[in-house]
Every structure is written in structure tokens, then in C-alpha cells.
Amino acid sequence: MSGLGPFALELGLGALLVAVFVAGLLARGDDRRPIAWLATLGVLALLAVALLLEPAGPALGGRFVQDGLALFVKRLFLTATFIGLLAGISLPERAFARRAAEYHVLVLASLLGMLVLASARDLIVLFVAFELMSIPLYVLAGFRKSEGEAVEASLKFFLVGSVSSAVMAYGLSFVYGAVGSTDLGAVARALDGDHPLLQLGLLLALVGFLFKVAAFPFHMWVPDTYEAGPTPFVAWLSVAPKAAGFVALFRVYFEGTGAHAAAWVPIAAALATVTMLTGNLMAIPQQNAKRLLAYSGIAQIGYMLVGVAAASASGTAMVLFYLVAYVFGNMGAFLVVEALARAEGSEAISAFRGLAQRSPLLALAMLLFLLSLGGIPFVAGFWAKLYVFWAAAEQGLYWLVLLGAILTVVALFYYLVVARKMYIEPPDRPGRVPLSPTLALSVLLCALGVVLLGLYPKPVVMAALRVAAPLF
Amino acid sequence: MIPFPVLSIITWAPFVGAVLIMFTARHRPLAVRLIALVTTTISTVLSVFIYVVYDREAAGFQFYERVPLVPPLGISYEVAVDGMSLLMVLLTSVIIFAGVFASWTVATRSQEFYALLLALVTGVYGVFVSLDVFVFFLFYELAVLPMYLLIGIWGSSGEVRPRGVFAWAFRQTGVGTKEYAAMKLTLYLLFGSAFILVGMFALYVNAGAASFSFLDLEATTFDPTVQFWVFLAFYVGFGILAGIWPLHTWSPDGHASAPTAVSMLHAGVLMKLGAYGVVRLGMGLLPEGATDLAWLVGSIACVNVVYGALSAMGQTDLKYVIAYSSVSHMGLVMLGAATLTEAGLNGAVFQMFAHGVMTGLFFALVGLVYEKAHSREIFRMGGFGRVMPGIATAFTVASLSSLGLPATSGFVAELLTFMGAWRSAHPWWLWPAVAGTFLTAVYVLRVAKQIFWGPPSPHFHHLEDARGPEWVALVLLTAVIVVFGVAPGLAIGPVDTATVPLLARIIRP
Numbered sequence: 001m002s003g004l005g006p007f008a009l010e011l012g013l014g015a016l017l018v019a020v021f022v023a024g025l026l027a028r029g030d031d032r033r034p035i036a037w038l039a040t041l042g043v044l045a046l047l048a049v050a051l052l053l054e055p056a057g058p059a060l061g062g063r064f065v066q067d068g069l070a071l072f073v074k075r076l077f078l079t080a081t082f083i084g085l086l087a088g089i090s091l092p093e094r095a096f097a098r099r100a101a102e103y104h105v106l107v108l109a110s111l112l113g114m115l116v117l118a119s120a121r122d123l124i125v126l127f128v129a130f131e132l133m134s135i136p137l138y139v140l141a142g143f144r145k146s147e148g149e150a151v152e153a154s155l156k157f158f159l160v161g162s163v164s165s166a167v168m169a170y171g172l173s174f175v176y177g178a179v180g181s182t183d184l185g186a187v188a189r190a191l192d193g194d195h196p197l198l199q200l201g202l203l204l205a206l207v208g209f210l211f212k213v214a215a216f217p218f219h220m221w222v223p224d225t226y227e228a229g230p231t232p233f234v235a236w237l238s239v240a241p242k243a244a245g246f247v248a249l250f251r252v253y254f255e256g257t258g259a260h261a262a263a264w265v266p267i268a269a270a271l272a273t274v275t276m277l278t279g280n281l282m283a284i285p286q287q288n289a290k291r292l293l294a295y296s297g298i299a300q301i302g303y304m305l306v307g308v309a310a311a312s313a314s315g316t317a318m319v320l321f322y323l324v325a326y327v328f329g330n331m332g333a334f335l336v337v338e339a340l341a342r343a344e345g346s347e348a349i350s351a352f353r354g355l356a357q358r359s360p361l362l363a364l365a366m367l368l369f370l371l372s373l374g375g376i377p378f379v380a381g382f383w384a385k386l387y388v389f390w391a392a393a394e395q396g397l398y399w400l401v402l403l404g405a406i407l408t409v410v411a412l413f414y415y416l417v418v419a420r421k422m423y424i425e426p427p428d429r430p431g432r433v434p435l436s437p438t439l440a441l442s443v444l445l446c447a448l449g450v451v452l453l454g455l456y457p458k459p460v461v462m463a464a465l466r467v468a469a470p471l472f
Numbered sequence: 473m474i475p476f477p478v479l480s481i482i483t484w485a486p487f488v489g490a491v492l493i494m495f496t497a498r499h500r501p502l503a504v505r506l507i508a509l510v511t512t513t514i515s516t517v518l519s520v521f522i523y524v525v526y527d528r529e530a531a532g533f534q535f536y537e538r539v540p541l542v543p544p545l546g547i548s549y550e551v552a553v554d555g556m557s558l559l560m561v562l563l564t565s566v567i568i569f570a571g572v573f574a575s576w577t578v579a580t581r582s583q584e585f586y587a588l589l590l591a592l593v594t595g596v597y598g599v600f601v602s603l604d605v606f607v608f609f610l611f612y613e614l615a616v617l618p619m620y621l622l623i624g625i626w627g628s629s630g631e632v633r634p635r636g637v638f639a640w641a642f643r644q645t646g647v648g649t650k651e652y653a654a655m656k657l658t659l660y661l662l663f664g665s666a667f668i669l670v671g672m673f674a675l676y677v678n679a680g681a682a683s684f685s686f687l688d689l690e691a692t693t694f695d696p697t698v699q700f701w702v703f704l705a706f707y708v709g710f711g712i713l714a715g716i717w718p719l720h721t722w723s724p725d726g727h728a729s730a731p732t733a734v735s736m737l738h739a740g741v742l743m744k745l746g747a748y749g750v751v752r753l754g755m756g757l758l759p760e761g762a763t764d765l766a767w768l769v770g771s772i773a774c775v776n777v778v779y780g781a782l783s784a785m786g787q788t789d790l791k792y793v794i795a796y797s798s799v800s801h802m803g804l805v806m807l808g809a810a811t812l813t814e815a816g817l818n819g820a821v822f823q824m825f826a827h828g829v830m831t832g833l834f835f836a837l838v839g840l841v842y843e844k845a846h847s848r849e850i851f852r853m854g855g856f857g858r859v860m861p862g863i864a865t866a867f868t869v870a871s872l873s874s875l876g877l878p879a880t881s882g883f884v885a886e887l888l889t890f891m892g893a894w895r896s897a898h899p900w901w902l903w904p905a906v907a908g909t910f911l912t913a914v915y916v917l918r919v920a921k922q923i924f925w926g927p928p929s930p931h932f933h934h935l936e937d938a939r940g941p942e943w944v945a946l947v948l949l950t951a952v953i954v955v956f957g958v959a960p961g962l963a964i965g966p967v968d969t970a971t972v973p974l975l976a977r978i979i980r981p
Binding site for chain 2: 377378389390405409416419420423424
């Protein structure tokens with residue numbers, strides 16, 4: 001049994017996946033919501049297990065590690081998935097009630113890919129996990145298969161995704177060719193020698209990761225996919241696969257490479273710059289709340305790349321912290337959009353008009369999420385931005401910090417436009433916005449996360465620093 | 473020395489008030505006002521108390537408190553006041569105390585209004601008492617953000633409709649509306665804080681990344697290049713808040729659109745917070761940077777003085793006149809600081825106080841006039857002195873202080889600044905400064921004559937003088953102007969204990 005210890009979460013999730021699948025086969029009738037509850041509570045149970053687990057040594061000959069970093073992000077994936085599934089239970093459309101098993105099997109399969117990815121220390125494991133994570137996402141993006149836009153978005157996502165996967169696989173083949181081993185430790189050691197092919201391979205592989213985290217110039221799929229997908233899924237899509245992409249990035253490019261990590265500073269800094277610029281500037285003219293959040297999410301990725309550009313243990317730790325803050329802030333914002341869309345039938349920003357006078361608590365929650373995304377003190381996002389800037393300043397990247405800080409002002413402009421709709425403009429219609437209990441609970445969880453991390457970020461920061469330290 | 477954390481009580485009392493108002497006083501407007509009044513009274517009484525018991529012989533930072541917040545990063549909640557911040561704390565107390573009375577009649581969503589106002593005040597107090605640069609920055613942000621909602625919800629839009637070639641563009645962006653002003657103000661100030669943040673990090677990293685404490689950073693001597701760039705960053709960052717030309721344009725829009733108490737607090741205290749940041753962090757931590765860039769600070773300040781005064785002359789909206797006069801007077805503050813002389817720096821700090829009280833009074837009066845006449849157009853009004861003699865008198869006192877009449881606090885401040893300018897390395901600064909005072913006389917007297925002393929306007933009937941709580945604000949602020957004008961030593965004494973050591977560090981090579 002001890003041999004299976006490091007795989008506890010993956011095995012548990014696999015069992016849950018099979019259970020959900022079988023339940024889907026056995027279920028009859030049009031309302032199959034109990035399956036959704038099974039999946040949601042199962043993920044919650046796995047989260048509880050993950051919180052109790054201790055880091056373990058490498059397994060499968062070092063191909064699979066359950067170290068602090070893996071565990072840190074696995075807890076994050078499970079938290080995000082729990083919130084996302086919880087918010088999705090009460091989706092009003094009949095298609096979701098009828099096809100609940102399908103939806104949840106796909107989400108759980110993708111989650112399994114993320115969990116394995118977080119632990120992968122081998123190129124093959126990494127790539128397989130990467131695909132396991134990605135392919136269900138393409139299907140889920142087109143889940144509303146009767147709607148043209150959903151199919152279009154799904155296809156676009158799939159095409160861009162498979163091309164970047166192909167380029168990544170191509171790059172990884174060069175890496176294998178240069179190193180002669182699929183072990184990431186061996187790859188890191190090989191950097192000491194002068195291998196142009198290895199550098200080329202790593203550069204090509206970067207494309208895959210950048211696509212997954214939606215950095216410029218691989219971000220085009222984001223707004224369309226987000227706009228067309230079911231919102232609770234999009235909320236989850238906007239955070240969990242991003243986190244997975246970053247972890248894989250750290251595993252391949254930073255772990256064990258020591259001083260060689262610094263070679264990626266110019267590229268990461270340049271990517272951070274263009275990603276922040278694109279996301280923030282493109283968000284300004286948006287009229288649809290989900291598209292706005294899509295572009296703001298791209299900008300957020302840019303800020304995380306600032307932390308990557310620091311190429312240091314503290315930079316990595318601060319990206320991890322940023323991801324935690326981002327999970328709560330971004331999912332929360334999407335879920336409030338979902339709540340309004342169910343009530344008003346509109347995902348436009350104008351649906352927010354007068355929300356503060358209709359549902360003051362919902363408006364307050366949205367304000368907190370926006371302030372967190374904008375990086376305002378006393379909510380989580382402030383510390384996140386501050387810490388990545390800090391890490392970059394430690395490495396002397398003052399110009400990047402200044403640029404990032406100035407662009408937060410641009411970001412605040414479009415966040416404040418939403419705040420203005422909610423707080424300053426009068427409502428179009430009276431009455432509270434109806435809110436299903438599960439959706440309300442998931443919004444509440446996000447709000448709690450944002451506020452608690454804002455008031456007392458220390459434990460999470462310390463944990464992030466602790467798990468990032470062994471990488472360098 | 474004092475057995476209780478007096479500075480923390482001053483700082484956090486309004487915040488406690490804000491929380492109480494949010495949670496207990498729903499739909500009870502009187503309770504809202506009483507909570508606001510009680511908490512600000514606590515802060516005000518204690519500010520006067522520390523002003524009196526501050527030991528001028530010992531000088532330096534007193535009433536020290538320290539609680540480590542994030543020990544590994546060297547962040548702690550560290551507060552203390554010296555002579556300079558002491559005066560600023562007193563100013564904040566005077567203005568907010570008067571502000572609570574001046575906004576007694578806010579009717580719509582008054583619960584949220586007072587809660588935000590009090591949260592803002594905590595931010596302002598916090599900036600003035602913080603010794604930890606990081607906590608200073610947190611309070612600074614707290615002081616900036618509530619402003620967006622305060623102006624956006626309770627502000628007023630101007631009556632002047634855009635004309636001319638760019639009218640179409642102005643209408644599209646909503647120039648002159650409160651929403652536009654709120655957004656502009658918030659974005660400008662956050663743009664400034666981006667520079668402050670970078671400067672702060674640069675200092676922290678260059679000092680060895682161990683502590684954010686002002687006292688530790690002060691003991692570090694930074695490399696001249698670092699000093700130059702960080703001073704520039706602080707100057708731009710805090711300077712935006714202090715309204716330096718050409719980054720001042722948020723201020724007239726913001727102050728004109730803001731509700732009365734917010735204009736009072738913003739023009740009276742928050743702009744000072746910018747100047748205070750330049751003096752405390754810029755000049756205090758970066759003596760060489762300050763010396764190298766004094767020419768820039770002073771020259772731009774001269775532009776401010778003259779440009780602000782000329783702009784004020786061209787306005788027809790009463791609130792814009794006062795708002796531009798703030799830009800002009802903040803130029804005098806920055807000019808005094810840039811002289812790097814004892815007289816000039818004392819003048820700058822005293823001017824912050826004098827102008828704060830004066831402009832607070834101005835905005836309170838403009839608010840009252842607007843509330844009664846529902847107009848801000850100067851040329852529609854006239855002869856109000858007959859029907860509102862109290863308001864007219866207070867306005868005249870503020871005007872005279874504004875143009876620097878002896879026996880008002882404005883006179884002392886301007887005289888000291890002029891003396892400093894004359895003795896500084898750039899004596900020519902004196903001329904724009906004096907010209908600014910002259911222009912001030914032109915525009916404030918013109919406004920006072922038109923509105924209060926001219927022939928009665930046919931547009932208005934049944935106007936009243938100030939009532940009940942409003943008198944408190946007027947009498948208090950007028951009295952402070954006169955008392956500190958007659959006995960400037962009350963303020964110069966403690967301020968001098970802070971400016972002399974500051975200058976000693978700068979002048980020593």
C-alpha cells in the first residue's frame with residue numbers, strides 16, 4: 001500500500017470518475033442532478049484528503065513526485081474545481097440536467113490530467129497529462145452543441161490547442177534528442193553542456209505552455225471560448241488550467257536548472273510586457289462582461305509572467321500566491337456574472353446597473369472581486385500584485401514593475417466602469433436578483449477567499465515560499 | 473509617556489465609526505450623524521491634546537507605537553509624530569470635524585456616505601502618523617479609493633456645457649460630469665501611486681531588504697543615482713496628489729464635482745498629503761536627490777502658482793475658482809519646500825496648514841451657497857451679503873487669508889515662503905510667487921464682490937443664512953485662520969523642531 005501513497009489523489013479521482021460514469025450509465029430520466037452532487041461532494045472529499053496529505057518522495061523511478069509544489073497546486077485545483085462544480089449544479093438549462101454525467105466525467109478527466117501534470121517529472125508523463133487535461137476542455141467548450149457560437153468557439157479552441165500541442169511535442173522531441181532521456185532532471189543537468197538543439201526544443205515547447213496559460217500571442221481563443229461556454233465552466237477554465245500550465249512551466253524551465261533559469265528572463269519579461277498590454281488595452285472597449293473578464297484574465301496572466309520573469313524562488317512562490325488569489329477573484333467575478341445572467345438573461349456589462357440598490361451583498365462581492373483583480377489593498381489581489389512586483393524588483397527589473405504598476409491603473413479603469421454601473425447608476429428594474437443557494441454558496445466561498453487572503457496572506461505566502469524554494 | 477496608544481486611537485476611531493455606521497445605523501440618519509460626530513470628536517480632542525503635550529524640547533518622533541506585522545519582510549505597524557506631522561494631524565482633525573457638520577444635510581444614502589467619509593479619514597490620519605513606508609502606502613491607497621464612490625454618487629455635475637472645437641469629444645467622454653471627474657481623479661492618483669510603489673521597492677531593495685521602517689531607511693545612505701531616480705519617482709507620484717503642473721488637471725474637476733465635505737477634505741487635506749509625501753519621504757530619505765532636483769521642483773512650483781491663479785481668473789463656476797486657487801497655493805507649498813531653507817520649509821508646512829483650513833472654509837461656503845441658491849455660476853449670483861451675512865463674512869475672511877493679508881494665517885505662510893525663496897539658490901522664484909499673490913487678490917476679490925457685495929441678483933429669492941450645525945463649521949474654521957494668523961508661533965514652534973534636522977541632513981554634503 002505504501003507504494004500507492006503518492007498516487008492517493010489520482011487513484012481517488014480515478015475511482016470517482018468511474019463512479020460518475022457508471023452512475024451516468026444507470027441513471028434514467030431527464031433530471032440527473034444527483035450525479036452532479038456525487039461529483040461535487042467527491043471532489044470536496046478529495047480536497048479534504050489533499051489537505052491532510054504530506055509530501056512524499058519520488059515514485060516510478062522519479063517520473064512522478066508528490067512534493068510540496070505538487071501538493072500546493074493540487075489543493076488549488078481541487079478547490080477551484082469544487083467551487084466551479086458547485087456553481088454549475090443549479091445551471092437552469094435542461095441540457096445540463098439531462099447530460100450531467102457527461103459534463104462531470106469530462107471535468108473530472110481534465111482535473112485528473114491536471115493532478116498528474118503537477119507531479120510529472122518526465123517528458124512523456126508531462127505530455128500525456130497535458131493532453132488528458134486539454135482534450136476534455138475542448139469538448140466542454142462546445143457543450144451547448146446546439147448553439148452555433150459554442151461550436152465555433154470549441155473548434156477554434158481545439159484547432160489552436162492542437163497546433164500548439166503539436167509544436168510542443170515537436171519541441172520535446174528535440175529535447176529528447178539532445179538529452180537522450182525523458183527525465184526532467186536529466187534535461188536540467190544537460191543545460192550545463194552547450195546544446196543548441198536543446199535550447200531550440202525548449203523554446204518550441206514553450207509555445208504549448210503559453211497557449212495553455214493564454215499568454216500573448218496565444219490568447220486569441222480566450223474571449224470567444226469564454227463568451228460561448230457555460231459560465232461556471234468558464235470560471236473554472238479561466239483559472240485551473242492556467243495554474244496547471246504555470247506549474248508545468250516551472251517544472252520544465254526552472255526546477256533544478258539553477259543559474260540557467262536566468263536565461264529565460266528576457267523572454268519572460270517581454271512576454272509579460274506584451275501580455276499585460278494586450279489584455280489591459282483590449283479589455284477597455286468590451287461591452288460583454290465575460291469578454292471583459294476574458295481580457296482582464298489575459299492581463300492577469302501578464303502579471304504572473306512578471307513573477308516568472310524574476311526567475312527566482314521568490315518569483316515562483318509569488319506566482320503561486322498570485323494563482324491562489326486569482327482563483328478566488330476571477331472565479332468569483334465570473335460567478336456573479338452568471339448570477340446576473342440567470343436573472344436578467346444578459347451577460348452585458350449594462351446588466352450590472354444599479355446592482356448595489358437591488359442586491360447590496362452581491363454587488364459588494366463583485367466589488368471585492370474587481371478590487372482584488374485590480375490589486376487594491378486589503379483584498380487578496382493587492383498582495384499578489386505586490387509580491388510579484390517585489391520579486392521582480394529584487395532582480396532589478398524596475399522598468400517592468402513600473403510598467404505593470406501603471407497598467408494596473410488602466411485595469412482599474414475598466415473594473416471601475418463595472419463598479420460605476422453597480423453603485424452609481426440607478427437600476428433598470430426593481431427587486432432583488434434571485435440567487436440559487438449553491439451559486440450563492442460558491443460566490444460566498446470566493447468572497448471569503450478574497451477577503452481572508454487580503455487580511456491575512458501570511459500562511460499562504462509562507463507555504464508558497466516553502467514549496468518554491470527546492471526548485472532552485 | 474502617555475499610558476494609552478493615542479495615535480492609534482486618533483487614526484482608527486473614524487474607522488470604527490465607519491464600521492458601526494455600516495452595521496448598526498441602517499435607515500437611522502440621526503444615529504449615523506451622531507456616530508460620525510462622536511468618533512471624529514474623539515480624534516479631534518486627542519489631536520489637540522497631543523499638540524499641546526508634544527515635548528518641543530525633546531523634539532523628534534514622539535508617541536511611538538510599534539507592532540510587527542510581517543517580521544520576515546520588515547513590515548511593522550509603526551506610528552509616531554514629529555512637529556510636522558503633528559500639525560498635519562491637527563489640520564485633518566479640524567477639517568473633518570467641520571466637514572461632519574458641513575455635510576449634515578446630505579440626504580441620499582447618508583449611511584454609506586458617512587461610512588466612506590470616515591474610512592477615508594482613517595487613511596489620511598494613517599499617512600500622517602505612519603513611520604513604516606509600507607504601511608504609509610497602504611493608508612495612502614485607503615485615502616484615495618473611497619473618493620471614487622464619494623464623488624460618483626454624491627457629487628454634482630457642472631452647469632457649463634462643452635463648447636468649441638472639441639465639444640463633441642468632451643460630450644463623448646462626459647467632461648464636466650461627476651462620473652468623469654471621479655474616474656479621472658481616481659486614475660490620476662493611482663497612476664501616481666504606481667511611481668510611489670516602484671520608488672518604495674527601490675529603496676527597500678537598495679537598503680538591504682531588511683526593513684521598511686522610516687527610521688532604518690533614514691539611517692541608510694543611498695547611492696546618488698538611486699537617490700536621483702527615486703526622488704523623481706516620489707516627486708511625480710506624490711506630486712500628482714499635490715497638484716503639480718501639468719499633472720494637476722484632475723484636481724479642478726474632482727474638487728468641483730465632489731460633495732462639500734469631500735471637497736473640503738480633498739483640497740484641504742489630501743493635496744497636503746502629496747506635499748507631505750514629497751517632504752517626508754523624498755527630502756527626508758533622499759537628501760542628495762532633493763538637492764539635485766530642487767531646481768525642477770521649484771520651477772514647476774512657480775508655473776503652478778501663476779498658471780493656477782490665471783486659470784482661476786478665467787472661471788465662471790465658483791467651485792472651479794476655488795479649485796484652481798488650490799492648484800496655485802499648492803505651488804507655493806512646493807516652492808517653499810524646494811527652497812531648501814529653514815524659512816521656506818517652515819513656510820511650506822505652515823502653508824499646508826493655512827491653505828488647508830482656508831480652502832476647507834471656502835468649499836464649505838461654496839457648498840452652502842450652492843445648497844441654498846442651487847447655482848455655481850458666479851455671474852448669475854449677486855448681493856448675497858444682505859441675506860447671508862454670516863456666510864459673506866466667513867468668505868471674506870477666507871479671501872483675505874488667501875491673498876495673504878496680515879493677521880490671517882495666509883500672510884505668515886506666504887511671507888515665510890517668500891523669505892525662503894529669496895535666500896534660496898534661485899532668488900528669481902520670488903517673482904512668480906509674488907505675482908501669484910497679486911493675481912489671487914484679483915480673482916478672489918472679484919468673486920467676493922460679485923457674489924456678496926454687488927447689487928442683488930434678480931434670479932434668487934428667499935435665500936437664508938447658515939443654520940444650526942453649519943455655523944459650527946464656519947466659526948471653527950474662521951477662528952483657526954485668525955488665531956494662527958495672529959499667533960503663528962503656535963504652529964511654527966513644533967514645525968521648526970522637525971524642519972531643522974531635516975535640512976541639516978540635506979545641507980550637510
